[in-house]
Amino acid sequence: MLKEVHMPKLSPKSDEYFFGSWLKEPGDTVKTGDILFEVETDKVISEVQSQEDGVLKEQKVAEGDSTKVGDLVATIEVN
Amino acid sequence: MIYIPVDTLDIYHNFALEYYLASEKRFSEPVFLLWSTTPTVMLGKYQDALAELNLEYIRQHHINVVRRYSGGGTIYTDEGGYQFTFIQPDTQQMIDFKAYINTIATALNQMQIPAIATSRNDLTVNDRKISGSAQYKHNGFTVHHGSLLFNTNLEQMYDALHVDNLKLRSKHIASILERTINIQTIRPDLTNQDFAADLQQHVLATVTNLRTYQLTPTDLARIKVIAKDKFQNSQFIYGHTPTTELSKKHYFKGGGLVKFDLTVKHGILTELHLSGDFFSSIDQYLLAKSLLGRPFRPDQVRPILIQQLQQQPILGISADDLLALLFS
Numbered sequence: 001m002l003k004e005v006h007m008p009k010l011s012p013k014s015d016e017y018f019f020g021s022w023l024k025e026p027g028d029t030v031k032t033g034d035i036l037f038e039v040e041t042d043k044v045i046s047e048v049q050s051q052e053d054g055v056l057k058e059q060k061v062a063e064g065d066s067t068k069v070g071d072l073v074a075t076i077e078v079n
Numbered sequence: 080m081i082y083i084p085v086d087t088l089d090i091y092h093n094f095a096l097e098y099y100l101a102s103e104k105r106f107s108e109p110v111f112l113l114w115s116t117t118p119t120v121m122l123g124k125y126q127d128a129l130a131e132l133n134l135e136y137i138r139q140h141h142i143n144v145v146r147r148y149s150g151g152g153t154i155y156t157d158e159g160g161y162q163f164t165f166i167q168p169d170t171q172q173m174i175d176f177k178a179y180i181n182t183i184a185t186a187l188n189q190m191q192i193p194a195i196a197t198s199r200n201d202l203t204v205n206d207r208k209i210s211g212s213a214q215y216k217h218n219g220f221t222v223h224h225g226s227l228l229f230n231t232n233l234e235q236m237y238d239a240l241h242v243d244n245l246k247l248r249s250k251h252i253a254s255i256l257e258r259t260i261n262i263q264t265i266r267p268d269l270t271n272q273d274f275a276a277d278l279q280q281h282v283l284a285t286v287t288n289l290r291t292y293q294l295t296p297t298d299l300a301r302i303k304v305i306a307k308d309k310f311q312n313s314q315f316i317y318g319h320t321p322t323t324e325l326s327k328k329h330y331f332k333g334g335g336l337v338k339f340d341l342t343v344k345h346g347i348l349t350e351l352h353l354s355g356d357f358f359s360s361i362d363q364y365l366l367a368k369s370l371l372g373r374p375f376r377p378d379q380v381r382p383i384l385i386q387q388l389q390q391q392p393i394l395g396i397s398a399d400d401l402l403a404l405l406f407s
Binding site: 018020040041042043044045046047063064065 | 123124125148149150151152176199200211212213214215216217218249250251252321
């Protein structure tokens with residue numbers, strides 16, 4: 001089954017974040033709690049963890065792009 | 080709260096100390112550090128060194144370059160400034176600056192320095208910035224660090240962070256230029272040592288259950304490894320930006336107009352085009368060939384430019400002139 005990963009709200013002040021970098025690539029196994037990617041907002045670097053166990057299927061946002069709360073960021077294939 | 084005395088001005092050690100405390104030591108209580116640096120420029124995590132730094136000035140003045148794990152803009156620090164750090168386990172995923180900023184603002188106000196927190200989480204006095212803060216969240220811990228200008232060399236700050244690009248294209252976080260002031264102009268009666276001691280005393284006075292922790296030889300050995308692997312790593316410092324497209328142009332009196340168009344990928348020069356109305360038989364292809372594929376930094380480019388211009392001089396323009404154009 002395919003699960004969608006959406007951008008969580010990280011800042012009380014802003015809903016638009018700078019997408020910093022991917023820490024998992026398509027095909028990588030991910031476990032709950034693994035860091036998937038990193039974003040910057042309001043001078044803060046935040047790590048976003050996986051809520052699923054599975055395999056990262058697709059990255060929907062590129063490094064350096066701007067991303068909004070709720071945007072589809074990735075898909076994870078879970079068993 | 081745990082207070083850890085920091086007795087080195089080495090930025091690589093001090094950033095490694097923060098990282099070590101958050102990633103490996105992981106005290107359950109908040110940690111407070113107060114420290115300083117030798118002349119240093121600190122890039123935010125997702126900033127482009129070529130967009131923010133006058134690398135030729137920095138080379139000439141032996142200024143350290145480091146990339147933070149936190150976000151935000153580039154700052155310049157030296158022995159005339161102080162850095163404060165709070166490290167603690169996360170209580171929530173949501174970002175919060177207020178508690179940290181307020182602790183410092185309250186201490187400063189008790190020292191008759193009328194600091195006000197702004198919406199950008201800076202501290203200002205009379206609308207001039209004296210302090211900026213940034214954070215990173217790592218593995219369930221928050222590292223909040225900030226700078227305080229006490230009697231920093233503001234001229235050197237300006238020169239190190241002033242760079243002229245005719246054109247610049249890269250995906251990065253850009254710095255915001257703000258008007259700054261040194262705290263010593265408000266409290267000229269204080270020496271650096273007075274200021275640091277007073278600030279430390281006022282911050283720690285707000286804390287219950289304070290204890291001091293001295294770093295052990297085991298701690299210091301790990302910090303040394305982290306400093307070398309992470310913060311002194313030139314690939315992390317200079318190779319972090321995926322692609323930068325740059326144009327640089329200058330008219331040299333007695334030499335003519337020189338224009339460079341170049342592309343740098345992860346710190347490596349991948350395209351170079353030289354144009355202008357200078358007088359030289361320099362072979363554009365050979366110049367590009369000698370530089371492409373190498374790290375695009377003054378210390379790496381300088382010997383090659385010197386060698387190339389020895390063979391094919393440009394009338395009225397030296398290798399150092401070209402270096403200044405490329406990196407200033």
